[in-house]
Structures are given as C-alpha cells and as structure tokens.
Amino acid sequence: MRLTVVGCSGSMSGPASAASCYLVQADGADDSGRPRTWSVLMDLGSGAMGALLNHVDPAEVDLLVLSHLHADHMVDMIGMQVYRRWHPVGGLSPLPVLAPAGALERVRGVGGDDESETYAGEFTFAEHRPGEPVQLGPLTIESFPVNHPVPAYGIRVTGPSSRPGGPERVTLAYTGDTDLCEQLVPLAADVDLLLSEAAFQEGRDTVRGVHLTGRRAGQLAASASVRRLVLTHLQPWTDPEVVRGEAHESYRGPVDVAAPGARWVL
Template structure:
C-alpha cells in the first residue's frame, strides 16, 4: 500500500502546496482474473485537483472520501465534477464519494448550482457510517468521529503490505482535522503510518477543540504505538521544524513533515 501527498497546506493552499489531499493506492485482484491498482483519495482541498492529475487519471480513482466539509478539505470537489462531466472524450463514470451528511448540498453551495443540480451523473454520494467498514479492492476503509467544530471523521485504511517477511496487512490512519479525543485511539491504534494534522503550535495557539499541536500528535503516536508519524496540515505561517521538535519531544519513532509528492510505501 502506498501513500502519496498531493497537498498538505493547512487551512488554505500555501505557496508551496495545495490544500489537504492524499492518494492511497494498493494493487489487488480486478475481479476478472487480473491485477490492477486501486486508488482512494482522502480529501480534495484547494489547488489539489491540478496536482492530482500528475499522479493518477481521475477516471481511475475508485473512491473519494472526505474527512469533513470545511472548504480547505473539499473545495476542488467542484473541479472534479467539472472534469468528470465535461471531459472532451465524454462524461466519466460516476465516482463514489463518502463524506459527512450534507456533502451534496455543500458542493452545490460552492459550485453555485441551483437545487435542480444533484450531480448524479458525476458522483454517487454516501454518508460516513462509523462502525461499518467499506471494502475497496484489497483495501478496507473505516471512519471514526473526531473533535472539530463541524462533523468530522478520521479515516483508517488497511491494505496489503509490500514488505517481505513482514505482516500481510498494514494500516494508514489519517486524523483529518481534530483536537485530542477518544475517537483517535481506535482510529490510530497500531498504525504503521499515522498521518496527523498539527495545525497548532504549543504556546502560540491556545484554543481547544479545533486542532492538534505537534506535541499532541506525538502523544497520540506514543499512546497508539504508531510505527511512523507524518505531520501535515501546517499553515503557511508555521515553521515545520518547531512542530516536528514538539512531536520528537514526546514520541520516539520517526517523524516526517508532509510535502507535496512525498510517498511512503508500506
């Protein structure tokens, strides 16, 4: 299973990165006796649609799943709709979109379409259902409610390992946007890679119930025994080294800072 960062800037697109967007892929049976690459996109923030085109044909994406409906995580859903509807070779097949209740209405509000526009030709919407795993080829996706000012979910993806002599299955846990909460424990327990937001900085951002800091992300990684911590969703005004140092102070494993194009193969 592979994770590729498409965009990782927090709260907005940044000078060097689109907003939040992550591509998770795994090779597995195609149902017809062959093998193909299965692809799921986690969030699709501002600027990420164009960057995504460098890594995968949108026609080959199997599922788009949204952690929550803030614009910095979903704005380019509009671009995906336009691409699928107006492609010069003809409309693309419907794409499964899983998100919080009200995803279609949120898209309509951003797109400016009237109530007659239901996007049925481009998307097949489904609400997140905690406790009900979704099977996508060789990958299993689960969602967990987390702590943010709007309904929000962390996303856990389990799939085949590429490691010889290691476990057959590996897990990527993506926190989405959240502060510390009980839902993060089952989301991230024993994750091989914990992709954690760290939008806030210790001593600078004191409001609670919105975001993690590098320290709180590191504490989570320690609690759940994550094998690797990748910090993401840093705003353009935040120094990555400062947030990384916070995490290193409470977590003994490897700590990376997400960057566009970075890839981890598990």
C-alpha cells in the same frame, strides 16, 4: 499499500502546496481476477485537483473520502465534477464519495448551482458510518468521529503490504482535522503510519476543540503505539521544524513532515 501527498497545506493552499489531499493506492484484482491498482483519495482541498494530475489520472480514482466539509478539504470537488462531466472521451462514470451528511448540498453551494443540479452523473454520495467498514478491492476503509467544530471523521485504511517479506496487511490512519478526543486512539492503534494534522503550535494557538499541535500529535502517536508519525496540515506561516520538535517531546519513533509529492511505501 502506498501513500502519496498530493497537498498538505493547512487551512488554505500555500506557496508550495495545495491544501489537503492524499492518495492511497494498492495493487489487487478486479471482479474478474485481473490485476489492477486501486486508488483512494482522502480529501480534495483548494488547489488539489491540479496537483492530482501529477500523480494519477482522476478517471482512475475509485473512491473519494472527505474527512469533513470545510473548504480546504473539499472545494476542488467542483474541479473533479468538471473533469468527469466534460472529459473529451465523454462523461465518466460517477465517482463514489464517502462524506459527512450534507455533502451534496455543500458541493452544490460551492458550485453555485440551484437544487436542480444533483451531480448524479459525476458523484454518488454515501455517509460515514462508524463501525461499518467499506471494502474496496484489497482496501478496508473505516471511519471514526473526531473533535472539530463541524462533523468530522478520521480515516483508517488497511491493505496489502508492498514490501517483500513484510506482514501481509498494513494499516495507515489519517486524523483529518481534530483536537485530542477518545476516538483518536482506536483510529490510530498500532498503525504502520499515522498521518496526523498538527495545525496549531504550542504557546501560540491556545483555542481547543479545533486542531492538534505537534506535541499533542506526538502524544497520540505514543499512546496508540504507531510505527511512524507524519505531520501534516501545517499553515504557510508555521515553521515545520518547530512542530516536529514538539512531536519528538512525547513520541520516540520516526517523525516526518508531509510535503507535496512525498511518498511512503507500507
């Protein structure tokens, strides 16, 4: 299983990165037993559609998972819709989308369309159902409700190891946007990689119930016994080394800061 950062800028696209978008891929077999690569996108924020073209043909994405419906995590759904409807080879098959309730209406509003636009030719929407894993080829996707001002979900993905001699199955977790809450520990428990937002900075951002700080992300990583912490969703005005230092205050494992194009092989 492989994780590639498509975009990681927090709350908006930045001078060096699109907003939130992460590509998870694993090799497996199709229904006929033929080998293929399975691809899952987690979020598709502002600027992400263009950046995605550097990593995978969007026609080959098997599932799009939206952690929540804030614009910096889903606004480029319209770019994906255009790509699928007007592709030169003809319209592409609908892309399955796992999202919070109301995703169709949210996408319709971003696109500026009336209720006659169902996007049925481009997307099929399903709602997050905690406790009901979704199976996609060799990947298992689980949803966990988290603590944000709108309905939001963390995402846990389990798949085959890409490293010879390693464990057969590996796991990553993505917090989406959240502050600390009880569901984060089962989301992140014993994962090989925790992709954690850290949009707030200790001493600067005091409002609660919105985002993690580096320190709180580190506390989560330590309490959940994760093997590697990757900090993401930092706004353009934040010094990443300050947030990384906060995480190291409570977590002794490796801490990386997400960057466009960064890739981890699990």
